[in-house]
Amino acid sequence: MNTVLTELAPSAAPPITQKTPAKVRKGSGFWFVVPFLIAFALFLLWPIVSGLWMSLTNQSLTGSGTGFTGLSNYAEALGDAAVWQSLWNTAVFTIATAAPLVVLSFVMAYLVYVGLPGQWLWRMSFFTPYLLPVSVVAALWQWMFQPGFGLINSILTQLGFAEIGFLDQQGVAMFSIVLVTIWWTVGFNFLLYLSALQNIPDHVFEAAQLDGAGPWRRLVSIIVPMVNKTTVMIVMLQILASLKVFEQIYLLTSGGPRGSTRSVLEYIYDVGFSGYRLGYASAISYLFFALIVVVAVVQLRIMNRKEH
Amino acid sequence: MSTQTKIRASRAPKATRAQNQRTSALTIGTSKGWTGGAITALILLALMWVLPILWGVTTSLKSEKDAAGPPLSAPSEGWTLDAYIQVLTKGEIPRWMFNSFFVAVAVTVLTVAISALAAYGFSRTEFRGRKWLFALTIASIMVPGQILIVPLFQQMNSMRLTDTFAGIILPQIVAPMMVFIMKNFFDTIPKELEEAARIDGAGRMRIFMTIIVPLSRPILMAVSIFVFIGAWNNFLWPFIVTNNPDLLTLPVGLATVKNAYGVQYAQSMASAILAALPLMVVFALFQRQIVKGFATSGMGGQ
Numbered sequence: 001m002n003t004v005l006t007e008l009a010p011s012a013a014p015p016i017t018q019k020t021p022a023k024v025r026k027g028s029g030f031w032f033v034v035p036f037l038i039a040f041a042l043f044l045l046w047p048i049v050s051g052l053w054m055s056l057t058n059q060s061l062t063g064s065g066t067g068f069t070g071l072s073n074y075a076e077a078l079g080d081a082a083v084w085q086s087l088w089n090t091a092v093f094t095i096a097t098a099a100p101l102v103v104l105s106f107v108m109a110y111l112v113y114v115g116l117p118g119q120w121l122w123r124m125s126f127f128t129p130y131l132l133p134v135s136v137v138a139a140l141w142q143w144m145f146q147p148g149f150g151l152i153n154s155i156l157t158q159l160g161f162a163e164i165g166f167l168d169q170q171g172v173a174m175f176s177i178v179l180v181t182i183w184w185t186v187g188f189n190f191l192l193y194l195s196a197l198q199n200i201p202d203h204v205f206e207a208a209q210l211d212g213a214g215p216w217r218r219l220v221s222i223i224v225p226m227v228n229k230t231t232v233m234i235v236m237l238q239i240l241a242s243l244k245v246f247e248q249i250y251l252l253t254s255g256g257p258r259g260s261t262r263s264v265l266e267y268i269y270d271v272g273f274s275g276y277r278l279g280y281a282s283a284i285s286y287l288f289f290a291l292i293v294v295v296a297v298v299q300l301r302i303m304n305r306k307e308h
Numbered sequence: 309m310s311t312q313t314k315i316r317a318s319r320a321p322k323a324t325r326a327q328n329q330r331t332s333a334l335t336i337g338t339s340k341g342w343t344g345g346a347i348t349a350l351i352l353l354a355l356m357w358v359l360p361i362l363w364g365v366t367t368s369l370k371s372e373k374d375a376a377g378p379p380l381s382a383p384s385e386g387w388t389l390d391a392y393i394q395v396l397t398k399g400e401i402p403r404w405m406f407n408s409f410f411v412a413v414a415v416t417v418l419t420v421a422i423s424a425l426a427a428y429g430f431s432r433t434e435f436r437g438r439k440w441l442f443a444l445t446i447a448s449i450m451v452p453g454q455i456l457i458v459p460l461f462q463q464m465n466s467m468r469l470t471d472t473f474a475g476i477i478l479p480q481i482v483a484p485m486m487v488f489i490m491k492n493f494f495d496t497i498p499k500e501l502e503e504a505a506r507i508d509g510a511g512r513m514r515i516f517m518t519i520i521v522p523l524s525r526p527i528l529m530a531v532s533i534f535v536f537i538g539a540w541n542n543f544l545w546p547f548i549v550t551n552n553p554d555l556l557t558l559p560v561g562l563a564t565v566k567n568a569y570g571v572q573y574a575q576s577m578a579s580a581i582l583a584a585l586p587l588m589v590v591f592a593l594f595q596r597q598i599v600k601g602f603a604t605s606g607m608g609g610q
Contacts, residue, residue, distance in 0.1 A: 028433065029429045036487065037426070047460045115350045195599065243452075268455070
């Protein structure tokens with residue numbers, strides 16, 4: 001559509017008569033922003049406000065009980081062992097995924113950067129999982145994790161090991177979800193690192209080689225510092241993304257066994273849409289939001305200190 | 309974020325590639341042990357990332373009986389496209405695929421249109437409250453949309469938009485991050501280009517359509533692809549807001565209509581492959597723009 005309009009517009013232009021640039025009024029720019037602002041107000045600002053209000057009521061999904069209850073939802077959430085467990089699980093997931101997702105993506109990008117020809121093939125290998133819808137990822141790995149004829153377990157039994165209940169064994173299930181998440185999402189960080197590496201100017205390497213720096217020395221003293229900015233950004237984005245984990249958990253274990261993989265968002269979903277307690281679910285959302293803001297602010301502080 | 313360096317990078321893909329090849333040769337040339345190790349590690353990692361997908365593909369090409377058999381042995385009944393034929397003719401995959409396509413295209417067109425207009429307004433025009441509104445937009449990037457599902461669902465309920473396409477689409481079109489990315493790009497376009505058109509008497513809208521849009525084609529393309537990938541793969545919101553099986557998008561349909569095919573593993577793998585296929589094609593076609601787009605914006609997904 002844009003093409004059509006751009007091609008039509010010049011020929012439709014009136015003959016040059018007015019030479020008043022003042023035709024563009026000062027205030028007219030506002031109208032460009034209006035469609036976005038309407039959507040922004042309706043689908044972002046309003047839910048933020050109404051959710052805050054909702055968290056102060058005992059509203060349920062069935063419509064009953066909309067009375068104001070003050071901070072009692074928040075008080076209940078702070079005393080709810082399931083809330084604390086889901087926070088703990090989220091923290092464990094975040095640490096267990098963020099570290100490998102940063103380190104591994106750098107290793108992958110570095111290997112592709114210095115490695116064999118055929119970059120697109122390696123790039124495609126590492127990035128394709130990121131393009132898969134989460135339900136495809138879940139179906140694939142559920143099938144890989146199957147007892148009996150699942151790929152991993154059948155290899156394990158052929159090698160003489162016992163089968164592992166990847167998704168239904170407490171303590172193992174979280175590990176499996178971390179594994180799936182790393183496989184699924186590492187491609188995104190990988191691409192960011194790859195483009196950062198490709199931006200390192202050539203003369204830096206030439207200078208290093210003249211100085212007789214070996215590959216290891218070059219990696220540690222030149223490459224890692226030169227992609228530092230990218231690393232800081234990836235760490236920030238990754239931590240915030242990992243804190244919001246829901247879908248793969250919901251699809252693979254629904255938070256089980258015994259709540260051992262239940263993340264905060266999974267719990268919010270359980271409370272709000274399975275337990276019908278919208279008010280309480282909102283309160284947990286806002287506690288979690290406050291926590292995310294704290295994490296983000298701390299990260300920004302650390303990042304700023306590093307840059308100066 | 310150093311948008312400047314990134315935009316520069318996106319404008320010089322050829323130089324970057326040539327430069328990269330030179331550096332590779334340079335690095336590899338020094339130590340054989342190091343190079344061998346790097347290549348081995350690369351191949352092993354790539355195998356680990358590709359094997360699950362390959363296994364899904366091979367399973368989808370087996371008969372149901374073979375699919376439930378030992379995973380590492382060759383199929384006794386030979387390779388077959390049966391699962392795909394079944395899924396495409398009997399299942400609901402085609403309908404879900406159409407829904408996904410419709411939703412993703414609508415979300416992409418609306419998001420890019422309103423975000424580009426807003427970005428232009430913020431970048432090139434003056435009006436009262438502009439800085440303040442832009443600051444509000446930027447601040448909202450911090451809000452994790454997922455925590456809004458409860459109030460948003462309630463709101464859709466009261467607007468009678470649950471179980472409608474509008475209900476699936478509209479909440480997805482607010483993308484402050486995209487406004488931010490495009491505004492940064494528009495800021496780099498020289499103002500002189502507009503002056504000439506303005507002297508010719510062109511209004512703001514015409515300047516936007518005839519000068520800004522054509523100059524910004526790469527970034528508009530990259531943003532469109534991002535939004536499309538995001539909308540195509542979005543699970544949580546469509547999952548919350550729809551119950552009607554006729555409106556399910558592909559990711560939701562696949563995940564929630566459990567046992568749609570019983571324990572027919574070949575068919576469930578065939579559905580998964582079919583669901584993944586459109587984006588693979590998009591990626592293969594637009595690889596350069598996507599990689600560039602990622603580099604330019606550095607935005608988060610998941």
